[in-house]
Amino acid sequence: MIEIEQLTKQFGDLRAVDAISLTVPAGEFFVILGPNAAGKTTTIKVMAGLMKPTSGSVRICGFDGATDPLEARRRLAYVPDFPFLYDKLTPAEFFRFTGKLFGMEDAAMEAEAGRLAKRFHLGEFLAKPIESLSHGTKQRVAIVSALMHAPEVVVLDEPMVGLDPQHARVLKDILREQADAGVTVFVSTHQLSVAEEMADRIGIMHQGRLVAVGSHGELQAANRDSRLESIFLSLTKDGV
């Protein structure tokens, strides 16, 4: 579960996130949309503990990211838009390293990483140096390393960038399964089709504020429009 209360983040004179409040319950697939510089990535970075909020709070499974960061991050899987990987390690070594950081036993780590790697067709790359992999393959490695410790909350920033349609499908399926199993999934994307197809609820951010939240149907009803694209454009027209 993710609980965001009156979250504000200021960069000098710029208010990137402006007093947003949102609760994403366990088992929900939440997609956040918004034009560039709407404040999506900043919100996610505060959720991941990369920066302190100027005011307000973020709780992951009841643990405040500012006062109890370790417990919050233990339950979180976070993949940034440009994930960091140790370029001289192989994916297998990288999975072992992140598994140890999460306190996983070797057998559990091998089983879970192996299962996810198989679904993402990473088998042939597991023993190759990460630096030799393509952008999309590195993205798949980062996703597997984040998901393998059985997180309670998954936060992904632009996860589809670099993935081919086949692996984008795999990721969508896995995230849906996670949500169905009770995991909170929070995804930021520019692909409206992902939101339409996958999201239980959709949030639209614009100029640091959460201007709309609801299921696809609720957004359609509230805006008297059937297409998510036109709803999105009408709600964010100043920033496009």
Added chain:
Amino acid sequence: MNGAKPIPHWRLLAGVNRTQNWRRLRSAVARSRLHAFLMGLFVVGYAWLAYALFHKALNFTSSFPGLGPVLIERMMFLLFAFLFLLLLLSNVIINFTNLFRNREAQFLLSLPVPHQSIYRWKIFESGILASWAFLFLIAPLVAAYGATHNAAWHFYVVTPLFVALFVVLPGILGSWAALGLARWVDRVAFRVAAVLSVIVLIVVASSWLQPETVTDEMLETRVLDVVDRLLARTRFSLFPFLPSYWVSSGVTQWVEGALMGTLFFGLVLLSHTLFFGYLASTRSGGFFYGALSAVNSRGAGAAAGQALGQAPFAPRLLDRLAKLLWWGRADARALLVKDIRTFLRDATQWGQSLILLGLLIAYIVNLRHFSHRLTSDFWIDLTSYLNLGACALNLATLTTRFVFPQISLEGKRIWIIGMAPLGLRRTLMAKFLFCTAVSMAVTMALVGASCAMLSIPAERVVFFTLTIGVMAFTLNALAVGLGAVYPNFREDNPSKIVSGFGGTLCLVLSFLYIVGMLSLMAVTSRWAFGGNSAAVFWLGWALFLSGSFLLGWLPMRAGIRKMASVEI
């Protein structure tokens, strides 16, 4: 699933980074065995040559009865005092980059790794990066010191232990300074502080290094008084609260057999290292997270023109200045403006240039004290050639550090200029001409000023100024040419680009060129060291010019060819 016995984060991070670095080293050796061989040769050659020279110098100094041991001991105190300052500065810079501009640190922050563990790992890593080169440089001197005093084998065991304890302190203090800078000093304040610091450094160095008037009569009758006055300005190194004082005292007393004294200073050092080490490794993590959050939360800041209310596309000062180069084409001028802006907005780049320039200015300002003391022609000639050498070596450092990586720094953006009508060949030439013009103007002015400080006759001032001008041409051509022949488009960090094979080759060739040409110029000089005929002098100049031209032209030609065939 989470029932495994937890492995300390420290061990995990050390293990993964050890594997990374070992593989990096192995792949570097596999990629270029010649590079690895040259690096190995340089390491062994430096250690051997430095040890031999230091040993000879220390033996010579110790041959003065009474005076020698005093001078040598003070030199050890000075060595460690300056080492402390340099380590402190180096740790501030490296800790700042490693804590706040490092992707691994950001990655670890999103994992269940305590802030304290990340901070502890990063200051350990920074301490090693900041210290190893300095320790490598002073090791031959300390070894020569032990050999001069016929120290027993255990001196060579105890001294590294002392030094290992010692380097922890500037490491921790440097990391705390970096935390403070990150937490409270924004970009503009940092720029102002850096420029002011260099100005203060120059003023302090100029006023502090004043000459002492010593007459022949004083040298004959009051030697101790003269020595005392000469050493007065080095007394700061004897300040008992400086960690360098503890390590120097420990090392010098051990070599003299005063073991209790060594034990005392060893314990002082150990207690401070443990105390500050404890604070750093258990109490600074929260502050690190606060500082990192402050850095990440800082606004990008408005560009200068926007702050003044100008339209975003309105030409700024640099654009207007570039128009003064009316003979250059617009695209080449745009490239220069882009390069200058990139340089000025990279604090690491201009900060290092500022430090080098500050040291050079402090050196030249202090040359004026030299000229009053030099009465023999031999010493005047020697000093003037050494002065030329110092300026040329400084220039070589600048060209290798800042000019060589120019093409590589285009990196993933190389397609922009590669696909533009400007083309890579003209890009190379534009960078070469610009860097040469700037470095020629600066070095010719500095050499002219330093010659004036040494009160050298006008014709020799012209000679030395022209010589450094030619050297600027060659060293820049060498750096630009080799930078194009050995580009590294995958790396964004100029320090790492320079440390590759091409950078090492550039530095070695630059140094060999300077030493060779300086020797040639001195040997064929018309006035120095006995003087030569006009024919020998002009022959020397012809060899210098042709050698300089070849060493500049050949790499440039190879660079242009490489650029013509580079795959973007």
